[in-house]
Amino acid sequence: MDVHIRHLRYFVAVAEELSFTVAARRLFVSQPALSKQIRQFESSFRATLFERSARAVSLTEAGQALLPNARRVIAQWEDAQRAVANAVDAQYRTLIVGFQAKIGRGLIPHVTATMGAELPQWRLLFRQIGWSDPSVGLAGGEVDVALAWLPVPAHGGFSWKVVATEHRLVALPSTHHLAPRADLTFADLAADPFIALPAQAGPPRDFWLATARRGTQPAVAAEAATAEEALDAIAAGTGIALLPAGHADLARRDDIILRPVRDLPPAELAVLWRSGDDRPAVHTFTAACHHHLRTATDA
Template identity: 60%
Template sequence: MRDLRYFVAVAEELSFTRAAGRLFIAQPSLSKQIRHLETSLRVALFDRDHRTVALTSAGAALLPQARQIIEQWEAAQHAVAAATATQRRTLTVGFHTRIGRGLIPAVTARMGRDVPEWRLLFRQIAWGDPTVGLASGEVDVAVAWLPVPATGELAWKVVATEDRWVALSADHRLAVRTEIALAELADEPFIALPTSAGALREFWLGNDERARPACVVAEAETAEEAIEAVASGLGLVLLAAGNAEIYQRDDLVCRRVVGLAPSELAVIWRAGDDRRAVRTFIEACERCLCGPGTV
């Protein structure tokens, strides 16, 4: 299904560069997957040169079928999710980093009052999946940081906006500062999300606003792995202001970074999933984090 989604994106954009941006993945990864699909089908789907991309006759024949297959698969996922939810009445909530912010008890209380037949199950998803488990159907909703892939398959609402901070080992030379300018981090080693995280990786490296890309010395699959790497002195990592408090420990410090746009925490769900439990969860997140006195 991933290969077909990638094929449709390239076919509609007729540009690997634009399609990669639309899918929030690196262009080499996209090209590799398209080659994989072509090898599997034993046919060329695109005519390529340095300037243009065009569908071959085989690619043109595949395009409407691929769209139909994707639509049918998404309908099947929704049907299975609805049937399973009816039986178990469990709403699985995905997250990349610890949620905190008083959200879990507030949402649990609201769900218990408005949809008492449902229970919440929280599941951490590795950073390598930028859809936070929603694309695979592993979770029903997610509370996670933007950006997420803008493929039209996901919908979201921002529920909190927080400054980006940086985590450093307690003995780092910049640990004595109360704030750190982004330019001062230009030559510092950074711990990155996996390359499969796409635009989310770039955002948490600060590459969206750096003069040149961050120096990456290691990758981490989870926030816990990244924090351990920072504490050991291997490198630095950006994190949201609220997470600076959540992941606080004696062997590292967190400082606000000046010169970076803030991060956005969102509640995310599959577009078209209008189950009452999903709507209630979304509303509960909004009430908890977007009420009076919140950022």
């Protein structure tokens, strides 16, 4: 098996956490997938790197020998990535923006115009990322900044700024018995089956299921990898889902009814970036999002 940087990152995470479960959360992968990757990695070396028991994980002598070298290779690869990114920036000056649902709110035209006026040598490229990645592409280096709803992964080395606060709506199939009601409380909805984000989404999945407000686990009728999948499942009568008020125009269709849920805490939209990325384009983009969304809310 050819060894990739991903395998080294997986090995280092388990070696540092000494827990496959904790390392899996840190890496945004499932624990079974991580265990499988580590077993394949060990096979490539024909060596056991970890001693495993029901209560503990520890490094073998082979694992201890590999760890400093793995860290060094990862650091060198990150240096190489930065060097290439800097060279590309110098030539093309592209800021890649990750998002998980259609942005709307007039945001793209505004920030594009602001970037063009303040940093004309830069251009924006928008890339949609599935809900199964709670870092919205930042962890894997697919994007430079991301628009995401809090909470975000605590272990990813990310910084963020909240740029909008919105109350939450519920999307119901038009035939739902609550559709005639003008507004609702969460107690009206809690027993309904919900359309959920994938399990890999982590804390955002719990937030949009309002798990903290429940005394029992929610009934999950289906998982959706994208907003479009969720809306189609709702329209088909499979379940219901919460969404931010700013998505109302994007979700409005004949077979779906949107209603405010008046007793849930609001959702916070943030711009995320990798901690330590101090490029002017990151700050200009963040400030433009904050200014536009604050102005739109005030209006």
